[in-house]
Amino acid sequence: MPNAAVRGRSSRETLSRRDQAVIWHPFTHTSLEGPPQGIVRAKGSWLIGEDGRQYLDAVSSWWVNLHGHCEPRIAAALAEQAHTLEHCIFAGFTHEPAVRLAELLLSLTPENQERVFFSDNGSTAVEVALKMAIQWESLQKTRPAPAEKRRTILRFTSSYHGDTFGAMSVSERDTFTAPFEDYLFEVRAVPAPTAENRETVFSQFDELCAREAPLAFLFEPLVQGAGGMLMHDAEALNTLLAIARERGVLRIADEVMTGFGRTGSHFATLQTEEDPDILCLSKGLTAGFLPLGATTCSREIYEAFDQPDRGKFFFHGHSYAGNPLACAVGVASAELLVTDQCQRQIQEISRAHERAATHLRSVPGLKNVRHTGTILAVDIDNGQDAYYLNTIRDTLYEFFLSRGLLLRPLGSTAYIIPPYCTTQGELELCYSAFEDAGRKFGCGSNIYPSVA
Ligand SMILES: Cc1ncc(COP(=O)(O)O)c(C=O)c1O
Structure with a gap:
């Protein structure tokens, strides 16, 4: 029997109405948020709705888009690959797009990265990294072993x-993980270093490494995205990475969000002297065209698996691993990333953020104005301590949408992480929306009187 909700529906009905009958959206509470906006096409930094409304995609559609929507050179590379080789099993076979993409990634990532393992999204890039680290530990024969097997994983507080x-398991335990709590493995959290706490964090981190002999430290370098666009500096991160190295703790950098220019350099970990042992990539890897994940690692990690024992290979693989279409898109995107034009765009966005931050710091109702590379964030100070469940979130989201801006706040944190083709004029639309949001909804406004 066909589903009653689908039977009799006409494709002339709006996308939004047809969607409501059949689709379950990610991170969406439909009865609280109302119907989704139907999008029919996109160009540059803009999404175009079925009702003709346009939205500036200032969050790069969940941080994936790098060069603008439907970038013609990437679209052409995808079309050509689709007519050549769309997919082939990636065990025992290989192809040009995967090899070329791996070569490009290793030429751009920190120097010690020597192997690329493909999966299909950011979460799986992290799963692969965790499994690599855990299995690597069990393959060690010569490593100076602590009294007990290394098991503990360290993470930052507010990690995602x-x-x-x-x-x-390696993310912050909060509303998002609460239903699954009993099924997650234990990890240890340390605060990310700030100007105020850095010395304490360094000694806490060192003590933890000495006492528990952790297996690995997994971290989002320089910017913790979903945790609230929290930023720390490269020097402090470098100190933690040096301690981890000295204590024999593997360093796993999750650059799923920060990779591909977001923090100003190709990768955030290029700003630290210490190199990570393992690196997780996705999102910008395919510039928003197709799902793909990659986990890269150092020679030391790879060689431990390179044994003639059939029971010792890496126990992981996905059906779509190394998909040629996704890899071809990744190659086209990486080739664009390294052009002078793209690097200039990244620098111009970073400089515009810096100028805007200076002004926004003086706006009442805004606090913690911060920026790293192409990412700028502000907190709307409405007097509530709550972060993600701050009641201001939905108000802000609607306020920005009403101005044609797709800025999806994280609780009370509003942020911009734009495609690199975004113009200065388009950025200005976002900055002035932040200013108006501070004045309208922040402390001192009519809606949220100051709680001082
Ligand atoms: C730092 C980080 N790691 C991993 C992920 C998970 O990526 P995905 O949504 O592709 O599974 C995200 C997603 O936002 C992320 O920001």
Whole structure:
């Protein structure tokens, strides 16, 4: 029997209405949020709705888009690959797009990265990294072993590494993970270093490494995205990475969000002297065209698996691993990323953020104005301590949408992480929306009187 909700529906009905009958959206509470906006096409930094409304995609559609929507050179690479080789099993076979993409990634990532393992999204890139680290430990024969096997994983507080079980286990325990709590493995959290706490964090981190002999430290370098666009500096991160190295703790950088220019350099970990042992990539890897994940690692990690024992290979693989279409898109995107034009766009966005931040710091109702590379964030100071469940979130989201801006706040945190083709004029639309939001909804406004 066909589903009653689908029977009799006409494709002339709006997308939004047809969607409501059949689709379950991610991170969406439909009865609280109302119907989704139907989008029919996109160009540059803009999404175009079925009702003709346009939205500036200032969050790069969940941080994936790099060069603008439907970028013609990437679209052409995808079309050509689709007519050549759309997919082939990635065990025992290989192809040009995967090899070329791996070569490009290793030429751009920190120097010690020597191998690329493909999966299909950010969470799986993290799962692969965790499994690599855990299995690597069990393959060690010569490593100076602590009294007990290394098991503990360290993470930053407010971390977010994805929605699969391993990735949830190493993420902050909050509303998002609460229903699954009993099924997650234990990890230890340390605060990310700030100007105020850095010395304490360094000694806490060192003590933890000495006492518990952790297996790995998994971290979002420089910017913790979903945790609220929290930023720390490269020097402090470098100190933690040096301690981890000295204590024999593997360093796993999750650059799923920060990778591909977001923090100003190709990768955030290029700003630290210490290199990570393992690196997780996705999102910008395919510039928003297709799902793809990659986990890269150092020679030391890879060589431990390179044994003639059939029971010792890496126990992981996905059906779509190394998909040629996704890899071809990744190659086209990486080739665009390194052009002078794209690097200039990244620098111009970073400079515009810097100027805007200076002004926004003086706006009443805004606090914690911060920026790293192409990412700028502000907190709307409405007197509530709550972060993600701050009641201002939905008000802000609607306020920005009403101005044609797709700025999806994280609780009371509004942020911009734009495609690199976004113009200065388009950025100005966002800055002035932040200013108006501070004045309208922040402390001192009519809606949220000051709680001082
Ligand atoms: C740092 C980080 N790691 C992992 C993920 C998970 O990526 P995905 O949503 O592709 O599974 C995200 C997603 O936002 C992320 O920001």
